[in-house]
Amino acid sequence: MVARAMDEDDLYDAEEAGGDKNTTKNHDDVDFDNFLQFVNDEIATPLPVVSTKVGGGVDGATGGGVLKKRSSSIFSGRDGHQLDFDDVLLVTKPTKKKPSRVILSSLTSSFAPRSLTAVMGPSGSGKTSLLKILTGRVGSNSGGLSMSGKVRLDGRLVDPTDIEVRKKVAYVEQDVSIPATCTPREAIAFSARLRLDRRMTDDDISEIVDDILENLGLMHVADTLIGGGPLMSGGLSGGEKKRVQCGVELVTRPSLVILDEPTSGLDSYSAQSLMDVLKRIADAGATVIVTIHQPPPPVVRKIDNLLLLLGGRILYDGPMGHEVEETFKSRGYPKPDDYNISDWILQVAQTNTIDELRSSGFLAVDDDDERTAIVASRDVKRMSTIASSDGSTRAVAEHVGLVVQTRLLFDRAIKQLFRDKLSFVIRIVVNLAFGLLYGCIFLSVGRSDYEYYPEVMASFGAQSNILIGTMFGVAQSSLMEFPKDRPVFLREYSTDHYSVLPYFLSKFSLECITALIQVLSQMVASFFLMGFKANFFKFLFMNFLLAIASSSIGLFIGSCIEDPSVAAELMPALLVPQFLFSGVFIQVNLIPEFLRWAQYLCSLTYATRAVSLYEFGNCDTESCQQLLNANGAYEFETYLYTIILCAIAIVFRGTSMYILKNKASF
Numbered sequence: 001m002v003a004r005a006m007d008e009d010d011l012y013d014a015e016e017a018g019g020d021k022n023t024t025k026n027h028d029d030v031d032f033d034n035f036l037q038f039v040n041d042e043i044a045t046p047l048p049v050v051s052t053k054v055g056g057g058v059d060g061a062t063g064g065g066v067l068k069k070r071s072s073s074i075f076s077g078r079d080g081h082q083l084d085f086d087d088v089l090l091v092t093k094p095t096k097k098k099p100s101r102v103i104l105s106s107l108t109s110s111f112a113p114r115s116l117t118a119v120m121g122p123s124g125s126g127k128t129s130l131l132k133i134l135t136g137r138v139g140s141n142s143g144g145l146s147m148s149g150k151v152r153l154d155g156r157l158v159d160p161t162d163i164e165v166r167k168k169v170a171y172v173e174q175d176v177s178i179p180a181t182c183t184p185r186e187a188i189a190f191s192a193r194l195r196l197d198r199r200m201t202d203d204d205i206s207e208i209v210d211d212i213l214e215n216l217g218l219m220h221v222a223d224t225l226i227g228g229g230p231l232m233s234g235g236l237s238g239g240e241k242k243r244v245q246c247g248v249e250l251v252t253r254p255s256l257v258i259l260d261e262p263t264s265g266l267d268s269y270s271a272q273s274l275m276d277v278l279k280r281i282a283d284a285g286a287t288v289i290v291t292i293h294q295p296p297p298p299v300v301r302k303i304d305n306l307l308l309l310l311g312g313r314i315l316y317d318g319p320m321g322h323e324v325e326e327t328f329k330s331r332g333y334p335k336p337d338d339y340n341i342s343d344w345i346l347q348v349a350q351t352n353t354i355d356e357l358r359s360s361g362f363l364a365v366d367d368d369d370e371r372t373a374i375v376a377s378r379d380v381k382r383m384s385t386i387a388s389s390d391g392s393t394r395a396v397a398e399h400v401g402l403v404v405q406t407r408l409l410f411d412r413a414i415k416q417l418f419r420d421k422l423s424f425v426i427r428i429v430v431n432l433a434f435g436l437l438y439g440c441i442f443l444s445v446g447r448s449d450y451e452y453y454p455e456v457m458a459s460f461g462a463q464s465n466i467l468i469g470t471m472f473g474v475a476q477s478s479l480m481e482f483p484k485d486r487p488v489f490l491r492e493y494s495t496d497h498y499s500v501l502p503y504f505l506s507k508f509s510l511e512c513i514t515a516l517i518q519v520l521s522q523m524v525a526s527f528f529l530m531g532f533k534a535n536f537f538k539f540l541f542m543n544f545l546l547a548i549a550s551s552s553i554g555l556f557i558g559s560c561i562e563d564p565s566v567a568a569e570l571m572p573a574l575l576v577p578q579f580l581f582s583g584v585f586i587q588v589n590l591i592p593e594f595l596r597w598a599q600y601l602c603s604l605t606y607a608t609r610a611v612s613l614y615e616f617g618n619c620d621t622e623s624c625q626q627l628l629n630a631n632g633a634y635e636f637e638t639y640l641y642t643i644i645l646c647a648i649a650i651v652f653r654g655t656s657m658y659i660l661k662n663k664a665s666f
């Protein structure tokens with residue numbers, strides 16, 4: 001394994017051989033120059049990049065000794081990013097009922113490379129909000145919030161919401177968003193294959209994956225389904241899932257790692273092990289920032305710097321350890337012997353009022369809420385520029401192309417379908433059962449000679465029933481499935497796993513397969529009992545197109561509306577009017593003219609017309625022709641109905657793609 005890890009490092013070194021470190025840096029500079037619109041500054045002024053706090057330990061040699069030390073890909077050296085933020089203010093927008101509330105009060109601080117910084121503070125003090133701003137998940141346009149301030153990466157002003165900036169930051173959110181049907185090994189390997197250099201062999205990838213699994217203490221569950229969801233019992237514990245999410249981000253050897261409560265839900269040994277991994281990554285050169293609640297002493301020893309927040313203000317910003325204790329002691333809060341430091345500082349923060357803390361010298365006394373930070377030791381511990389690298393910066397990797405991205409996504413989706421097969425099997429069984437029911441109710445309606453109008457109407461009703469069943473069934477399942485995929489897509493897209501097109505292509509391919517099985521099961525059960533005259537395959541094809549158009553509508557609603565229950569409420573509003581305008585309940589020519597145009601908005605209209613042409617088009621009886629004319633079936637050629645349904649599917653899918661891309665990009 002060691003030999004493998006070195007091979008990989010050699011590969012990176014070889015990639016770099018063509019240019020020195022400055023080449024890489026200049027590349028970054030060019031990128032950042034495009035992102036300087038943040039708070040309307042036209043030209044970024046490179047700051048003298050400083051670290052205000054204590055840097056990390058020496059390369060790879062520190063840590064609590066919990067884990068086996070060895071040369072490893074995730075611990076190999078890199079250039080960290082200096083991250084500064086200046087006057088970051090986050091307030092809720094005032095409404096008629098609620099006045100504006102300050103969440104973050106003009107915070108200014110910085111995080112240096114080669115250091116592990118803990119962001120601590122009581123619940124609600126603004127830790128997650130700060131991380132969301134720094135990682136671009138909250139921006140100046142976030143609904144309900146107003147944000148201002150400046151963020152600099154390596155001294156250059158950037159817009160953290162810009163997708164290109166976001167891709168530089170490995171962000172592990174509080175909520176886990178890994179597909180439940182993957183194993184930890186598959187989840188990490190998926191991320192590695194898509195985000196690491198395409199020239200890596202499968203063996204290289206599996207070495208890296210093993211390395212991460214081992215270091216994150218996940219080997220014993222490496223091949224267990226992550227689980228979760230109503231139909232998949234068992235699976236990993238919350239803490240294990242969280243570690244998988246960390247592994248997925250650490251696979252790229254990131255230079256800037258931001259983790260929101262990575263140790264919550266972990267037992268103390270696992271928390272210690274994870275912090276040891278993060279410390280070693282910081283020692284390798286990365287800038288590592290974590291939010292954490294009351295870490296025990298062994299974890300505290302791994303932390304280089306502390307940013308302590310209270311009510312959106314900075315209470316302490318400086319080195320962790322002895323300096324924190326001294327600062328609190330000098331301001332009248334000496335730590336009692338039976339307290340550990342993290343418990344003590346949180347107790348002080350929570351049991352004293354802002355005024356008391358101010359009068360002790362903790363917060364600025366000039367009563368200016370927007371300038372409240374004291375920066376412990378800032379003057380004496382100022383360090384110069386970006387921490388130097390140990391010379392093994394990774395060159396920009398060549399990622400796999402769109403075809404491989406699509407294949408990998410499709411493979412994962414197929415596995416997902418098979419592993420979560422119960423819900424799919426239920427869907428098919430329900431379709432078969434309904435198909436049989438329809439078949440029995442409309443038994444042999446298609447075997448009449450359609451002389452009388454009620455015979456034609458019965459057959460038309462039977463066709464409509466099949467089509468409506470398809471429309472509801474497919475749109476519903478597409479809408480129900482999407483909330484599971486949505487957070488996964490948003491995380492993976494924004495962390496540079498793949499582009500939007502492969503995601504939609506793989507999803508579409510799988511949906512074609514599942515929709516076809518769904519439609520086929522219903523039609524096999526009903527079509528022959530009903531005894532239609534139409535060609536089975538033509539009917540099946542039109543029904544399938546309606547299914548695809550309907551699933552596209554489901555996807556569209558799912559991408560617009562985050563809350564699945566709201567989306568489910570909205571669904572009937574989009575589907576039910578289709579019965580009214582497609583001639584099922586009332587002939588189209590009887591609908592008042594000023595409303596008749598709505599028929600053209602309904603996918604069901606086109607499918608119904610095409611199918612009735614297949615069934616009654618060759619029938620010369622007056623009844624058949626009356627129905628076809630009344631419902632406008634002759635308005636277009638049959639092939640045009642096919643084209644229109646395809647166009648509906650494309651428009652709704654394209655719009656969903658656009659909406660999701662924008663959501664993930666923000």
Ligand SMILES: Nc1ncnc2c1ncn2[C@@H]1O[C@H](COP(=O)(O)OP(=O)(O)OP(=O)(O)O)[C@@H](O)[C@H]1O
Pocket residue numbers: 092103121122123124125126127128129130144145
């Ligand atoms: N979108 C929002 N709209 C309104 N208020 C918000 C929003 N996001 C966060 N807040 C408020 O900002 C405050 C800080 O929230 P935040 O999640 O950043 O705290 P935290 O320190 O991470 O808490 P915890 O440790 O419990 O996770 C809270 O009072 C929260 O209600």
